[in-house]
Amino acid sequence: APVLDPLPRWLRADVLSTGDLTVSGVVVPGEGSKARETQRLLLAGAPPEAVSRAGVGWVVVESGTAGTMGAARRTLERLPVAYRDGDLILYRVGGAGSAAPQDKRTAMVLAHLVWVVMLAGGAAAMAMGSRRRRDGVPFGT
Numbered sequence: 001a002p003v004l005d006p007l008p009r010w011l012r013a014d015v016l017s018t019g020d021l022t023v024s025g026v027v028v029p030g031e032g033s034k035a036r037e038t039q040r041l042l043l044a045g046a047p048p049e050a051v052s053r054a055g056v057g058w059v060v061v062e063s064g065t066a067g068t069m070g071a072a073r074r075t076l077e078r079l080p081v082a083y084r085d086g087d088l089i090l091y092r093v094g095g096a097g098s099a100a101p102q103d104k105r106t107a108m109v110l111a112h113l114v115w116v117v118m119l120a121g122g123a124a125a126m127a128m129g130s131r132r133r134r135d136g137v138p139f140g141t
Contacts, residue, residue: 005017005062007060007062013058016032016034016035016038016039016056017030017032017035018030018032018035018036018039019031019032019035020032020036034054037054038054041054041075042059042070042072042075042076043068043069043070043071043072044070044071045070045071045072045073045074045075047075047078048075048078048079048093048094051075051093052093052094056093057093057094058082058091058092058093059075059076059079059090059091059093060088060089060090060091061076061088061089061091062087062088063086063087063088063089064087076089076091079091079092080092
């Protein structure tokens with residue numbers, strides 16, 4: 001019976017999955033075209049650089065799962081192992097899959113700076129208003 005893999009929900013990074021489903025021996029293709037292309041690269045034993053150029057940062061191999069490995073061992077043998085236990089092996093590829101583009105990071109930093117300035121400005125205005133009331137200065141003058 002098909003089982004929903006919990007790994008994508010445990011990770012912060014984008015997880016590629018073809019979404020293919022095998023029903024009575026017939027594969028019904030899912031919508032994961034980028035995942036399918038990455039899968040083709042791995043099954044063909046492509047160089048790690050090709051997998052990295054595809055935007056992949058990590059490869060997870062779960063033990064005891066159905067499916068073919070093809071020539072993926074050729075690729076995986078050239079990747080550093082970041083983690084290994086009895087259930088899975090995590091390989092570091094080094095692709096740019098999870099890094100935000102520089103312009104997006106700059107926009108986010110600027111948005112946070114504007115937020116901090118507005119927060120500080122509001123706090124300063126409240127402090128001045130409180131001080132003016134304490135000194136007996138009427139509001140609006």
